Amino acid sequence: MCYKIKADPAWGIDRDIIFGAFFEKGQLMKLAFFSEDAARKEGDFILSATPQEWKKLLRKENKFVIDFMKGHVKLEMGGLPGVLAIAPHADKIVNAITQVPLQFPDEMSPEELSTYRTYMNSFRDSLGV
Secondary structure (H helix, E strand, O other), X not given: OEEEEOOEHHHOXXXXXXXXXXXXXXXXXXXXXXXXXXXXXXXOOEEEEOHHHHHHHHOOOOOXXXXXXXXXXXXXXXXXXXXXXXXXXXXHHHHHHOOOOOOOHHHOOHHHHXXXXXXXXXHHHHHOO
16 A cells, blocks of 8 residues: 655645555555655555645544545545455554654744755655655
């Protein structure tokens, strides 16, 4: 499953970015950033949403299934039955990737946001994503 965070320059995200979480029999096998081409090649699904929507899901303010059905999270690649089959596991995925405190760009000072943007662009360039 790959997750696309839509670009939002106000959040220091100048271009869409994709990360993927790949599981096999309930075990996390890979967690990484991907280019669009690599996500389409390696992933079974690509889900996209705004950074604000992902924040609500990661902070457990919203539920994935509800937001997916409302169209707040869009299926860009893969089949609907497949996503619905794994949707009950969404909370486990959120728990796995939120084991450390998260700070989101809308919670940063202007200086922190500038540093974040610089860091984001740097690591994206180095990873080719």
